Amino acid sequence: MNIVPQAALIASDSPEPLWVQAAEVIERRVREGALPTGRRLPAERDLCAQLGISRVTLRRALQHLVEAGVLRSSHGRGWYVAARTDREWPNSLESFTETARRKGLVSTSEIIRAEVRAASLDEADEFGVVAGTDLFALERVRMLDGVPIGVDASRVALHLAPGLPSVDFSRASLLEELAAAGVEPVVAESMIEARGCPAEIAPHLDLRPGEPVLVMHQSMVDATGRVVLVSAITYRGDRYRLRTSFVRGGTSA
Known part of the structure; x- marks a missing residue:
């Protein structure tokens, strides 16, 4: 499954860090329902290729989404979309801007x-x-x-x-x-x-x-x-x- 729609390619010349853009792409796919609750994300090497980023950058984006309650990690098995109740009210420290992004608001x-x-x-x-x-x-x-x-x-x-x-x-x-x-x-x-x-x-x-x-x-x-x-x-x-x-x-x- 390709996680990145053609219109959502990451822009290397954007002022936003690459990991932030990567997290937004994945979160948007979750929000749109393309990645339903419980779905396992593609392997990290495939995600890196699709997003055009390094594994270090990808890991930072994925960890941010775990802290935001969007994803959950399973040791040795990969990354999964968290249940909706898990991601509604995360306990992580996030800014007003980050909260808005997570909820699909501007x-x-x-x-x-x-x-x-x-x-x-x-x-x-x-x-x-x-x-x-x-x-x-x-x-x-x-x-x-x-x-x-x-x-x-x-x-x-x-x-x-x-x-x-x-x-x-x-x-x-x-x-x-x-x-x-x-x-x-x-x-x-x-x-x-x-x-x-x-x-x-x-x-x-x-x-x-x-x-x-x-x-x-x-x-x-x-x-x-x-x-x-x-x-x-x-x-x-x-x-x-x-x-x-x-x-x-x-x-x-």
Whole structure:
């Protein structure tokens, strides 16, 4: 079975990494039903030939799809399309842009502000830097297929990724830009709380001040344990849902 339709060839001159393009091609085939639940993917050497990429690049794309819940791996047997319930709410850390891709939606952003400013004392504590250190502060309205979902206010210590101020974040992913700069977030500590919508955010979400919103506070660290991104995302209460699972501990676990 050929996994790549003729119209979906990978473009070597695209700004998107080859592994991202490969993952999108495979995920699109799953979404379209050409690769149904439980189907085994072709052998890696055949996939490499069809996609025109190396095995290292393919493995990164496949592992990303496993983390996103699209595929599952079976040691020694290959890669399989995961059950729909497995891929609906993955536990992996993914960006807003990656979530949109996984669901077949288009993510865009409306920039409220993007600026470099000095870290306050509290922010210096958050990032483990000296007060006054330059931070890149980015505030955006996040949209799916043009519908406003939330307002994302993120901060990064500028020395970690000096090129951020020149990036067009109306479409770019902040997490992907950090990964490209060598400071990819790998773990996020998150806290979600219900609040009334602040007056300054309400117009961006088509809400009245005080209407219900969910606020997700996140602190993300890289593989060395260094804080690389701190954010607060205010979601419309009727357009965001978090589903998770809990396991009871004890001797019977």
